[in-house]
Amino acid sequence: MDSANIEHSSSDASGSSKGVAAYLASHLREYGLLLALIVIMAFFQIVTEGTLLRAVNVTNLLLQNSYIIIMALGMLVVIVSGNIDLSVGSVMGFVGALAAVMIVNYDISIYATIVVCLIVGGLVGAAQGYWVAYWKIPSFIVTLAGMLVFRGLSLWLLEGQSVGPFPREFQIVANGFVPDIFPAGIGEFFAGIFDARKVNVLALFAGVAAAIIIFWMGSRQRARNKAYGIEDEPSSFFIARNVIVAAALIFITYKLSTFRGLPNVLITMGVLTIIYAFITSSTVIGRRIYALGGNAKAAKLSGIKTERLTFLAFTNMGILAAAAGLVFAARLNTATPKAGFGLELDVIAAVFIGGASMSGGVGTIIGAVVGAFLMGVLNNGMSIMGIGIDYQQMIKGLVLLAAVIFDVYNKQKQG
Amino acid sequence: MTTLLEMRKITKEFPGVKALDEVSLKVQKGEIHAVCGENGAGKSTLMKVLSGVYPAGSFEGEILYEGEPANFRNILDSEKRGIIIIHQELALVPQLSIAENIFLGNERASNGVIDWRETNRRTEELLSKVGLREAPTTLVDSIGVGKQQLVEIAKALSKDVKLLILDEPTAALQENDSRKLLDLMLELKAQGVTSIIISHKLGEVRYVADTVTVIRDGTTVSTLPAKGLSEDDIVRDMVGRDMTHRFPEHARTPGDILMEVEDWTVWHPEHKERRVIKNASFNVRAGEVVGIAGLMGSGRTELAMSIFGRSYGRNISGTVKLKGQPVDVSNVPRAIKAGISYVTEDRKSLGLVLDEPIRFNTTLANLEAVSSGGVLNRNEETRIAEHYREALATRTPSVFQKVVNLSGGNQQKVVLAKWLFTSPEVLILDEPTRGIDVGAKYEIYTIINDLAAQGKGVVMISSEMPELLGMCDRIYVMNEGALVGELTAAEASQERIMSLIVNE
Numbered sequence: 001m002d003s004a005n006i007e008h009s010s011s012d013a014s015g016s017s018k019g020v021a022a023y024l025a026s027h028l029r030e031y032g033l034l035l036a037l038i039v040i041m042a043f044f045q046i047v048t049e050g051t052l053l054r055a056v057n058v059t060n061l062l063l064q065n066s067y068i069i070i071m072a073l074g075m076l077v078v079i080v081s082g083n084i085d086l087s088v089g090s091v092m093g094f095v096g097a098l099a100a101v102m103i104v105n106y107d108i109s110i111y112a113t114i115v116v117c118l119i120v121g122g123l124v125g126a127a128q129g130y131w132v133a134y135w136k137i138p139s140f141i142v143t144l145a146g147m148l149v150f151r152g153l154s155l156w157l158l159e160g161q162s163v164g165p166f167p168r169e170f171q172i173v174a175n176g177f178v179p180d181i182f183p184a185g186i187g188e189f190f191a192g193i194f195d196a197r198k199v200n201v202l203a204l205f206a207g208v209a210a211a212i213i214i215f216w217m218g219s220r221q222r223a224r225n226k227a228y229g230i231e232d233e234p235s236s237f238f239i240a241r242n243v244i245v246a247a248a249l250i251f252i253t254y255k256l257s258t259f260r261g262l263p264n265v266l267i268t269m270g271v272l273t274i275i276y277a278f279i280t281s282s283t284v285i286g287r288r289i290y291a292l293g294g295n296a297k298a299a300k301l302s303g304i305k306t307e308r309l310t311f312l313a314f315t316n317m318g319i320l321a322a323a324a325g326l327v328f329a330a331r332l333n334t335a336t337p338k339a340g341f342g343l344e345l346d347v348i349a350a351v352f353i354g355g356a357s358m359s360g361g362v363g364t365i366i367g368a369v370v371g372a373f374l375m376g377v378l379n380n381g382m383s384i385m386g387i388g389i390d391y392q393q394m395i396k397g398l399v400l401l402a403a404v405i406f407d408v409y410n411k412q413k414q415g
Numbered sequence: 416m417t418t419l420l421e422m423r424k425i426t427k428e429f430p431g432v433k434a435l436d437e438v439s440l441k442v443q444k445g446e447i448h449a450v451c452g453e454n455g456a457g458k459s460t461l462m463k464v465l466s467g468v469y470p471a472g473s474f475e476g477e478i479l480y481e482g483e484p485a486n487f488r489n490i491l492d493s494e495k496r497g498i499i500i501i502h503q504e505l506a507l508v509p510q511l512s513i514a515e516n517i518f519l520g521n522e523r524a525s526n527g528v529i530d531w532r533e534t535n536r537r538t539e540e541l542l543s544k545v546g547l548r549e550a551p552t553t554l555v556d557s558i559g560v561g562k563q564q565l566v567e568i569a570k571a572l573s574k575d576v577k578l579l580i581l582d583e584p585t586a587a588l589q590e591n592d593s594r595k596l597l598d599l600m601l602e603l604k605a606q607g608v609t610s611i612i613i614s615h616k617l618g619e620v621r622y623v624a625d626t627v628t629v630i631r632d633g634t635t636v637s638t639l640p641a642k643g644l645s646e647d648d649i650v651r652d653m654v655g656r657d658m659t660h661r662f663p664e665h666a667r668t669p670g671d672i673l674m675e676v677e678d679w680t681v682w683h684p685e686h687k688e689r690r691v692i693k694n695a696s697f698n699v700r701a702g703e704v705v706g707i708a709g710l711m712g713s714g715r716t717e718l719a720m721s722i723f724g725r726s727y728g729r730n731i732s733g734t735v736k737l738k739g740q741p742v743d744v745s746n747v748p749r750a751i752k753a754g755i756s757y758v759t760e761d762r763k764s765l766g767l768v769l770d771e772p773i774r775f776n777t778t779l780a781n782l783e784a785v786s787s788g789g790v791l792n793r794n795e796e797t798r799i800a801e802h803y804r805e806a807l808a809t810r811t812p813s814v815f816q817k818v819v820n821l822s823g824g825n826q827q828k829v830v831l832a833k834w835l836f837t838s839p840e841v842l843i844l845d846e847p848t849r850g851i852d853v854g855a856k857y858e859i860y861t862i863i864n865d866l867a868a869q870g871k872g873v874v875m876i877s878s879e880m881p882e883l884l885g886m887c888d889r890i891y892v893m894n895e896g897a898l899v900g901e902l903t904a905a906e907a908s909q910e911r912i913m914s915l916i917v918n919e
């Protein structure tokens with residue numbers, strides 16, 4: 001999970017050992033984001049008198065934001081490549097509508113529907129990517145057109161009506177939980193300790209395991225960096241950061257375990273996040289996307305097939321938007337003509353809050369995911385507090401602006 | 416003579432780098448003061464400190480200007496006092512006209528409405544002052560780099576300049592353009608303008624400068640009157656040792672023909688009726704260094720880029736053969752695969768991903784070699800980047816430094832490293848030593864010789880004739896898109912090359 005961060009923050013590491021202050025100054029962005037998330041969570045935890053971190057709400061928080069996070073992964077890639085995709089909300093809604101029509105109206109099997117929907121998503125992305133990549137039409141315009149087209153298509157497909165409900169097997173995609181594989185005895189034992197009604201041991205176990213793996217991988221990376229003399233994160237920071245991340249993970253899974261366990265979408269989300277973090281930070285194709293966004297001409301002259309890469313970034317975005325559409329439809333248990341309206345803005349905001357740059361070449365998967373969570377907690381917390389949608393919009397807008405101003409300020413100071 | 420400027424014990428640190436370490440500089444009123452030093456010595460940084468790019472407080476030391484302490488918070492502050500800097504990288508807006516550029520941010524206007532008559536009239540005055548015959552309405556885009564430099568100076572003159580700072584103004588210029596610019600500096604001096612010039616071209620330094628300050632590793636080594644100072648003296652101070660030869664010894668015995676280009680014709684990408692390259696044919700032998708001489712705009716870069724994966728032009732016809740076999744160079748990956756590499760002349764916009772570190776840039780054109788199954792091996796990457804850093808003596812605290820933070824010359828070395836790492840059969844170098852100091856030039860020449868000794872072919876495009884004469888076994892002369900002559904090392908001389916160009 002950390003390798004993505006380390007890869008791109010090591011780029012401005014200067015190699016020699018620096019003071020803690022200097023280190024903090026050059027990594028203010030990463031820590032700032034983490035800190036902001038913690039502060040915001042603490043704030044809402046207090047003002048909602050503990051509702052925010054109740055087991056039910058933690059579960060809800062994850063379910064509510066799953067489709068945003070899934071799309072943020074693809075959006076990060078698109079934005080790093082120097083483009084933008086405004087159509088994802090509409091594509092998501094369109095795919096949800098397609099799934100509803102196929103399953104509810106035509107009784108097509110769920111698996112076939114899922115496969116068809118993902119393929120359609122890919123085709124939609126490819127169709128938009130084609131114009132951006134090979135015809136050099138600005139992505140803003142192509143996907144703005146796409147946004148309108150797919151909004152219209154959803155309406156047409158649903159004939160202006162909501163279509164639902166879905167069969168139970170399909171709802172599980174979004175609302176299901178992974179059953180506990182540990183014997184009931186262990187669960188009862190923990191239930192006794194935690195003073196809970198029941199405990200899902202698998203969830204607890206997954207949290208602890210994830211924390212250990214993250215720490216282990218981080219230490220390995222750190223040891224390797226040290227061998228090259230390029231590690232500049234003071235050990236106190238390393239430990240503090242890992243303790244916070246581990247504590248958060250274990251805490252969240254503990255909460256989940258006392259409710260219904262690990263949601264299916266959490267697994268999907270986690271796996272996708274790991275895959276995309278790995279692709280962007282450690283593979284040839286990931287490297288090329290950063291080069292493309294950083295300097296397209298230089299990338300092209302270095303033998304990188306920039307057109308194909310752009311095309312793939314949009315295709316990938318389409319597939320992820322389709323996946324998000326399935327999750328969204330399953331969660332609401334119905335497809336409505338207005339599903340997904342405006343969601344692209346939340347996704348894009350999450351990516352920018354996560355530190356990506358409008359001009360391309362900068363940004364990390366982890367940043368985008370944390371950015372999405374930050375937005376999610378804001379949404380959730382404000383809803384619990386009963387703040388009206390009007391204020392919510394304004395506050396979210398200001399948070400986005402603040403994050404980007406912080407970025408620019410930081411960059412100028414270092415420049 | 417009075418002292419116009421005194422910089423005392425200037426120290427400027429960047430994370431991990433001490434760019435300036437108690438540098439002092441004293442400039443007399445009315446003189447032309449040259450600042451020399453190796454790549455990364457700190458010349459540009461010193462000028463940025465002086466002009467307020469790095470504001471007071473971000474460095475240590477003292478600046479006395481016109482006898483009083485100067486604390487510039489930004490460029491505007493220093494401009495108000497008549498200090499105008501023209502940076503190493505030109506800062507004109509290509510889509511605007513000459514007049515618009517000159518008065519950008521300083522518009523001739525009343526009540527917010529631009530007075531075009533006045534603007535154009537003033538521009539004409541300024542252009543005639545700098546000896547540039549172009550209409551004020553000409554787009555900057557459409558004039559060459561040499562003329563753009565003159566526009567920059569005209570812009571400086573429009574601001575009532577007292578101290579003009581030129582950071583490598585002639586690096587991208589042809590000799591006659593350079594000469595024009597230097598003469599202009601002398602003329603401005605006669606009008607009482609003081610100048611500071613940074614240059615790696617020591618011949619020019621000797622031509623214009625009254626005083627020469629040499630900086631090495633962020634400290635002042637010497638400040639001496641230019642009179643009586645030889646180029647070798649300057650070089651000795653710059654590199655800290657004697658450098659008797661500018662070109663490394665080489666004894667080459669070229670083998671068979673390695674690459675052969677036949678009947679190469681290229682049309683302009685936008686102006687469809689314009690033929691940019693006209694039936695060019697040339698070859699390189701194994702172990703040979705071949706030069707391409709020509710004026711700016713003669714089509715040398717276009718020739719090279721069109722061969723390298725059709726990166727320039729349209730309707731390209733002709734054949735490229737490697738070792739007698741026709742090869743497919745229809746896109747960059749194929750050209751690289753065939754064994755051709757091209758080192759661009761424009762490192763900033765075509766060569767580097769500036770916001771990424773050296774390591775990232777070094778391996779970019781050959782990621783296959785540092786990955787398996789599509790997964791990068793970072794340790795291997797670091798090793799490779801380190802290897803080239805040492806081999807090319809790139810000055811940087813580490814290969815994890817962002818390229819944008821390197822000095823111009825060191826950036827050039829990173830571009831070179833990237834292409835050396837593709838292990839090409841034929842390496843096409845486009846102005847490989849632009850903005851590079853004498854010591855580093857020598858290192859690059861050595862690398863070129865090593866490549867030739869390994870049986871590779873090297874094509875070298877250069878506007879510096881001494882470089883071509885000193886390094887090449889054969890020189891092609893290009894003019895207006897056609898190869899108009901070929902000279903062996905023995906035949907070639909500056910005069911013969913020029914006469915081939917002029918005769919056309």
Ligand SMILES: Nc1ncnc2c1ncn2[C@@H]1O[C@H](COP(=O)(O)OP(=O)(O)OP(=O)(O)O)[C@@H](O)[C@H]1O
Nearest residue numbers: 429434454455456457458459460820821822823824
């Ligand atoms: N913003 C920066 N951050 C970090 N290091 C920097 C920065 N700017 C310059 N440096 C470092 O400071 C040193 C001096 O750089 P400077 O650009 O002044 O060199 P220079 O003498 O102008 O060289 P050249 O002849 O190649 O232009 C170099 O080692 C460079 O890497």
Ligand SMILES: [Mg+2]
Nearest residue numbers: 459503822823
């Ligand atoms: Mg410089």
